[in-house]
Amino acid sequence: MARGLxxxxxxxxxxxxxxxxxxxxxxxVVPGDPAKAxxxxxxxxxxxxxxxxxxxxxxxxxxxxxxxxxxxLRGNLGTSYIQHQPVAAVIGPRLLTTGVLAxxxxxxxxxxxxxxxxxxxxxxxxxxxxxxxNLTLLAxxxxxxxxxxxxxxxxxxGIAPVSGGAGAAELVLPALTLGLIGAPWYxxxxxxxxQESLASSYVRTAVSKGLPDSYILRRHVLRNVLSPAITMVxxxxxxxxxxxxxxxxxxxxxxxxxxxxxxxxxxxxxxVMGTVIVGAVAVVFFNLVADVLRMFVDPRxxxxx
Numbered sequence: 001m002a003r004g005l006x007x008x009x010x011x012x013x014x015x016x017x018x019x020x021x022x023x024x025x026x027x028x029v030v031p032g033d034p035a036k037a038x039x040x041x042x043x044x045x046x047x048x049x050x051x052x053x054x055x056x057x058x059x060x061x062x063x064x065x066x067x068x069x070x071x072x073l074r075g076n077l078g079t080s081y082i083q084h085q086p087v088a089a090v091i092g093p094r095l096l097t098t099g100v101l102a103x104x105x106x107x108x109x110x111x112x113x114x115x116x117x118x119x120x121x122x123x124x125x126x127x128x129x130x131x132x133x134n135l136t137l138l139a140x141x142x143x144x145x146x147x148x149x150x151x152x153x154x155x156x157x158g159i160a161p162v163s164g165g166a167g168a169a170e171l172v173l174p175a176l177t178l179g180l181i182g183a184p185w186y187x188x189x190x191x192x193x194x195q196e197s198l199a200s201s202y203v204r205t206a207v208s209k210g211l212p213d214s215y216i217l218r219r220h221v222l223r224n225v226l227s228p229a230i231t232m233v234x235x236x237x238x239x240x241x242x243x244x245x246x247x248x249x250x251x252x253x254x255x256x257x258x259x260x261x262x263x264x265x266x267x268x269x270x271x272v273m274g275t276v277i278v279g280a281v282a283v284v285f286f287n288l289v290a291d292v293l294r295m296f297v298d299p300r301x302x303x304x305x
Contacts, residue, residue, distance in 0.1 A: 008291065012284035019280040020072070020273075024065055027269050037267040038081050055081070068273070077277070078270035082263075087274040091256060095241075095278060097166045098248070098255030101178070102240030104171055105247075106233055108179025109186055114229075116183060117190025127191075134184035146177045146250040164252025174251040178244060182236060186229065193225040234290025238283035 035042075035051040042048055052058045056067060071078065077087035120130045137145075153173060154162035160173050248257035256275045263271035 016280045023276040032267045034267040077274045080271050081268045082266050087270045091274050094256045094259045104175035105178030106236050108175050109182030112179050113183035113186025116187035120191040121194035137184050142181050143246045149173050174247045189228050230293050231290050234286040238286035241282040
């Protein structure tokens, strides 16, 4: 089991390294000159040349990458071109804000999707209705759903703030958007796993023994749903923590997704690279955590690992 986890950790580190290389190369494909973004009013070519020299932008690409990677191994993410602050200091508060949104979004999608899945598995009359609702949610783009919720609850009913921010009131709509978009996947998994468990021999045996339905559902059915659900929670936490750009832009949520968009617009390469690295690390970390939790919840997964 330990060897399996170490192997996954090694593969995760290789994936992070690949993401760093790819992101670094793609930054040079984006048109624009960071020196002009730093000094937009500069008209002297010498001034722009001095800025490029100070930032080592006049060095060959391989040299720039070697310098960046060497600093990264020492824990230095660089300094923002625009804000003139260490990248870690800029990303830190934004990462916490995105973490709150990610956790709220996962809780929302687990509650909504789990409820849909349980209803679909236990009540055949509502199964088709829930299936149609799931297909509708999957077909709606996330920015459209966010805008619809914002128009309805923000502008029409006036019960939700529309000015942006990171307070509890501003959290409701973006978390609900993430929850509704992710709910169909949880609903399908919960419904399939519950139907499989309800048709199993050990559940029939438990029924024949006269055990209460609530005990059978809690002890034998829902427990089998936890393993795949935990895996999805780990994936979603990593994905959301890496920055749900669309949701953060629509609701002006001050997280790392919105920070990445603004930094890309300003050609602030250190900030963009920092957000990419944070996202890659978050995905690998929460995948690993999900694997560990699955092993504790479902011993059968230990053999898979």
